[in-house]
Amino acid sequence: MDKGTILIVDDEKEIRDLVDIYLKSDGYNTIKACDGLEAINILQENEIDLIILDVMMPNLNGIEACLKIREMKEMPIIMLSAKSEDIDKILGLNMGADDYLTKPFNPLELVARVKSQLRRFYKFGKKESxxxxxxxxxxxxxxxxxxxxxxxxxxxxxxxxxxxxxxxxxxxxxxxxxxxxxxxxxxxxxxxxxxxxxxxxxxxxxxxxxxxxxxxxxxxxxxxxxxxxxxxxxx
The missing domain is CATH 1.10.10.10 (Winged helix-like DNA-binding domain superfamily/Winged helix DNA-binding domain)
Known part of the structure; x- marks a missing residue:
């Protein structure tokens, strides 16, 4: 059963690969991007069900990318950041993110949050009007x-x-x-x-x-x- 395609956006290859391993082991398809610009291009050419989006990235950071994505798509967005201050979390949520996880994080917790977000999103099915x-x-x-x-x-x-x-x-x-x-x-x-x-x-x-x-x-x-x-x- 196809559980959906997750876009992993992070400028750290080790993080991308780690998240990729855990999501694939749970049955998800994955696509990886190293910054916000690459993520936007991928979204225009692929059907994505959820995005895991790092905040601090070169070229187009996670906050800017989140704003652009929300102009295009409605799928859930989980933001990742090494910052733990409330103001950074609030900023991410204000830009349209659905959830927020602080680095370093437990990959199993991230997978659990992915499942939770997709379960709620899919609950309403594919829509027309x-x-x-x-x-x-x-x-x-x-x-x-x-x-x-x-x-x-x-x-x-x-x-x-x-x-x-x-x-x-x-x-x-x-x-x-x-x-x-x-x-x-x-x-x-x-x-x-x-x-x-x-x-x-x-x-x-x-x-x-x-x-x-x-x-x-x-x-x-x-x-x-x-x-x-x-x-x-x-x-």
């Missing part, structure tokens, strides 16, 4: 339409570009309107991993979602903050 979905797969909240089958979000007539992780968070809240989800609830439901108290990943993603679906992100119509508890969609 939001207008063809059954009503049961369409959530309508005022002028916001969330299509669970096609992985599309419309605000009025405008198709919004959400990353796979942003879509999963939005659909989680939308499918249980009125329920308050803590940051821990959201993280463990979407990432399928144990939540770490200091992790601000969820807050970064909520802010990015609001920037895309809200007219005024500081006074949101859809995703409400329940102070000291978490987030909900109440309508």
């Amino acid at each position: 939001a207008s063809t979905a059954d009503d049961k797969n369409l959530i309508q909240i005022e002028d916001l339409s969330i299509n669970l089958e096609t992985h599309e979000v419309l605000l009025g007539d405008n198709l919004l570009k959400l990353t796979p992780t942003e879509f999963d968070i939005l659909s989680l809240l939308a499918q249980s309107r009125g329920k308050v989800f803590s940051i821990e609830n959201i993280y463990e439901s979407v990432w399928n991993q144990e939540f770490m108290t200091s992790d601000n990943t969820v807050m970064v993603h909520i802010r990015k979602i609001r920037e895309k679906i809200e007219e005024n992100p500081r006074n949101p119509r859809f995703i409400k903050t329940v102070w000291g508890v978490g987030y909900k969609i109440e309508k």
Whole structure:
């Protein structure tokens, strides 16, 4: 069974080869690139299911590459970086990454994160158009339409570009309107991993979602903050 093709982008050959060995041993196809420019060229000529993207690279670094990739594709992106400061993690997530792993990392943990990201992404299947979905797969909240089958979000007539992780968070809240989800609830439901108290990943993603679906992100119509508890969609 073809488990998908992973693009490994890192300027360190040892890292590329290590990740390649572990992914292939788990049944994935792989393509390797040494910088962001090569990765962009590969994406234009190949069907890629997930990208593992290093931050610090020559020619076109991971942050710049992530921005360009998000203009073209919606597949999950896992960023790698030797930097562990929160600001670097937040920057990567802000640019459209779905997950972030700090070097040095356990290759088995990386493979687990690849599986988690692809499991969520494939859950919605290959899509055609939001207008063809059954009503049961369409959530309508005022002028916001969330299509669970096609992985599309419309605000009025405008198709919004959400990353796979942003879509999963939005659909989680939308499918249980009125329920308050803590940051821990959201993280463990979407990432399928144990939540770490200091992790601000969820807050970064909520802010990015609001920037895309809200007219005024500081006074949101859809995703409400329940102070000291978490987030909900109440309508």
